Amino acid sequence: MKLVFFVGTAGTGKSYVSQMLSQEFSWAYLDMDTIGTPFVNKMLTMNGLDPDDRDSKFYKEHLRDLPYRATMDVALDNLLAHQNVALIGPFTRELANPEWIEKELKAKGLSFEEVDVKVIIVEVNNPNVEKERIQERGFERDQWKLNHWQEYKSEKKEYHVTWNIPETSVLRFDNSDEMTEEKRQTLIDFIKE
Template identity: 65%
Template sequence: MNKLVFFVGTAGTGKSYIARVLSQHFSWAYLDMDTVGTRFVNKMLTMSGRSADDRDSKFYKEHLRDLPYEAITDLALENLEAKQNAALIAPFTKELAIPNWIDEVLKRKGFTIRDVDIKVMIIEVENTEIAKQRIEARGFSRDEWKLEHWDEFKERISAPEIAWNIPDSSILKFDNSGLLTEEKLEMLIRFIKGEES
């Protein structure tokens, strides 16, 4: 059974880092929403006379927000058809809260939730200052609003609600505040494999 592994969490938690490290241990398509969608979203924003870094306007949320999510899920489905695992890296905040979202996505290619091993890894940092330091260090212009309005932004940082019909054993909250030790890495590997801790 092929796997879809979702790495979710807010900015600065280290979703991409954890997924990249685990890519050394698993064969999967590595699908980061920022890589897949940012160029296109930025272009569409500037073509509409807006800042390329605008991720908070009504226009972005109504017309552009969902497109990169649709793109990486379509890519993941094509990999499932090719009998390949896929890792999807994005916040997925809205999608995780919709009970039948994953069922509807899988149905587009004739799959059901019984055909795919779904894992959701929620990457968190207990100390929001660590997230802020990581966001500052990566230097993305689209993060300027977050840093300039940090008190407001950090109030939004919370574990996503997961309403999908998947077992609790398929969901893992991981605090990525400190170093990724061999012990922690082994625990993440066991989770993805579906082995008992």
Template identity: 40%
Template sequence: MTEPTLRIVIGTAGSGKSTVAQHLAREHAAAYLDKDAMSARFVEAALAAAGYDPGDRESNEFYLEHILPLEYDSLLDVAGANLRLGLPVVIDAPFSPYLSDPHFVTAAQQRFQWPPVDVEVIRVRVSPTTLQMRLRQRGLERDHWKLAHWDEYWVKHGDQACTWIGVRVTEFDNDALTDHQPTP
């Protein structure tokens, strides 16, 4: 059996990372793991049950400390299950809280018992102007805080470097593309 591949598609909300990730999953017949599809309903229910606005994730300490780590642990655990089966995997998630930890991927590989795996990170980038336009157009409740606190959001998430070791990083400028399929 050959070493499975793991492609982690990162970028800010609205950057187009889901479009890129879905394209890669189709192209490589890979398991497609989208953090929001896997956990958004649970996150919103947990926030509401705890008395918080279910759309506010960026400024909610309860979410950041207690729920967000579980979202990523679940995502990485399911990735490991697929990788152990020898399947290629594409993960679609921003990973913003973890990009500054150089050992994040190697630690995940150990914690979730990944087999030897080839890891490529595809960082989808757009300009601040493009991102604001896309967030307004999609009109999701969870984007309201981002738009209302734009400068704070952009400083924290907009141009964050990926410091992970043991991975290949590919930069993908998604500003130039409009309605056609991306080809990273």
């Protein structure tokens, strides 16, 4: 079974790349934002906060981990049902914890022998392209990023996979330009290997 993480910052095109590959692969498609946004927004509203603020101290301390937990639980249930999984989200803290993925699998009686874990780090090397994509998608939760662009970019997240998986199971994918057939095939071959 395959568990493929599509990670990266906002505007890099994680969803676009993973959706495009869904034409090739049969997998449970689990976008962390889709799974987590409704209940996170509700909890923020119930606490008198902006439902789209993902940069507040309250969100980071009390709510940040909930969508990740829910998404991972659904992913693990799908793996137990022998279904491949595509997971879409930043996963910055999780990638930085060397033991995280192994513990997650082990908690459900799974291991690297049964589950082929791969990570595709979707990147954009042009911050203007990133900003344009964020503006085009028009999500309210992105407003803080756009209003504080220099501050947001100064906190640029670096993606380092610390998990005990082979280097060949991690791919940095530059999604700055159009998706060519050659690029698409590179992604397909990486996942199939």
